[in-house]
Amino acid sequence: MLLTSENQTLDSYAPGLRERLYDHGLLANEGAGSTAVADWSATGGTSLIVPTSLGGAGASAVDAVRFQTAIGAVAPSLAAATTMHHLSCATLFEAAEDASQDERDLIRALVEGGTVMASGFSEGSPGGSVFRPTMTARRDGDDYLLSGRKAPCSLSRSMSLLVASALVDGSERAVVLVFDGAEGLSREEFWKSPVLAAAESDALVLDDVRVGADMVFLTSENDPDDVHEMTGYLWFGLLISACYLGVATRMVERLTERDRLDPKLFASALAEVETMRTALHAVAREFDEGARGGDVSARLALVRWSMRDALVRVQSMVREAVGGFAYMQDPELAYAFEAVQVFGYHPPSRRDTADRLVRWARGEDFRYV
Template identity: 50%
Template sequence: MTALMVREREILEQYIPGLFDYLDRTPLSDLESRGSDAIAKFKEFGGTALIVPKELGGSGATALEAVRAQRAIGSRSPSLGAATTMHHLSIASLIEFARGASEDDRALVKGLVEQHAVIASGFSEGTPGGSVFIPTMKAKRVGDVYVVNGSKKPCSLSGSMDLLTASVEVEGVGEKDGERAVALIPAGLDGMTVEKFWDTPFLEASQSDEVNLHDVQVPADLVLLNSDDDPDGVHEMTGYLWFGMLISANYLGGATLLLEKMLAADKGDFEGYTRAAADIESSMAAIESVARAVDDGERGQDISARLLFCRIAIRDALVRASSAAMESLGGIGFIKSPDIGYLAGALQAFAFHPPSRRSISETLTKYHGGDEFAFVK
């Protein structure tokens, strides 16, 4: 065993025992295929409770521990890392809502943890020329339920979800019409269907297909109005903090597997290896610095902007690292090991996770110029 990523493997084994061993002995092609059982194993080994505080029945991993565990997962199955990031984003948002909430609301979160519920995320549905942070789903209050319509595509975990958390725009609530809210939608409700959407062979095992909702009736107590539960938007920002940290760690894990392959090839290209490793390790250090700040209690505008700047830098670092690794491993390595080409292709997907560099650049520039930072203004 190399000295590379020892800490990350140990953290993963501490919090989700047995998962790394399963991932390590299963071929990458099996883990990344549409028929992969990696998500089921993640649930079986207790991964759903990773970042949930112990007082809510969870494992209580810190943000720093979670990003290290996610890097280890991504080093064996980038699809699993991407999919489970969406679960953690969803559960983190629920945890924030549960802080200071009623005992009934806290009991709801505890119940989801006890059931090892897999929670998909219906946030960030992109529209051409629009913002991924403005909901495309609509929810109309009718008596004791909200009737929800819309779709989410792609929606990771669509084949395994027990619950879908979705950002919706509400009506039928008087002066609060047009507000955003978070809807907790149990999977399998009438009017909820899943259709194949993901056609590329990369990251197929993330189960990123289309979830459609047609007149789905959601109990009113499962729809959380932002003005009531998140008036300053900090809960939403916190959810995206977890998303940004974990999705970055996942792809850095995938790039780390290329480093492992370079070590195994032992071609003597020390300069090529060092260039690739430097980009990956410095990027991971940046994410860990954000995670430490989250653990210290930082929330809101400044840390959200700092993380986005890190993500933009990591995008370019991944391109450089994978290019250096491919060049070092050579044409024969590419021809004889399908995993190498697969990983290089899969790493490109990091650029597609919202918000895009183009959509957020003006906001970040103006924030440094003195404006308030918000995903939606």
């Protein structure tokens, strides 16, 4: 079994989740009636990477990568969607480093309550940043009025809380918490592709949503160098990569179940998967050892760059190994072929990353924010 350690990690942090996902099967997990998000929430997956000091499971980056890889193998929509939840969690517990006790108590209550969090951070754009806010907030007495749009926004239908970045009064950056049901918060259909549709990636629209000051974490002062945001993006990069590593690993694993198998073709596909796994785990271990900032971010960017090409090669080799009849008669495998392609659509763009990598190789600090 190529996913033994990953499955063991999943079982350790979310007992019963793997059984539920495999009992339903990949197509049901990816379908319109999917219960995968509810299963994940019910089995304790929401607190995975949150430190124990804030009520979480305190998983290491290596364990979190294994956890997401195991989920990606059988429920890629869930793995992709929950990566955004974990990004929101990371943003909050990074902000808690400089937060008041009341703010830390709030974060702990959210974590211990199993709150499902959607991420309202900005998408990548050419010449822009995945963390520069696209939402705006303005002070109105003791409150703030938040406006903007996040599309796509994973977990848009299951979320209890939106964790968004915003520019306050045109100058200060902030992390803002908005509970589902707030006046002025609405949803719009966005994701029309059947691939990864169960990630619930529709649009959230905010029109002067009133938010109390206790739900606004101003970051311009406590994170002037964007270290917390960079750390959140490291979590995102590791976990979104793990999602697609899981899809690819399961494709290769399924080749071992076939009676007729070209050993050389299998070994080539297996080598691609194991190389991706080794590289991703190396960055995760570096993170667990305390690495933060530009250099580890650049190495993760390079891993993601190489994975994009490696995933295409794995998909191509598995297609060749199984042949046309298997493709026609195995809808799970056909779905996996399509799902693995989405890896290349996650921000930042290759164009933006390439420019930053060139500058890093020339001795400049690597930064996304």
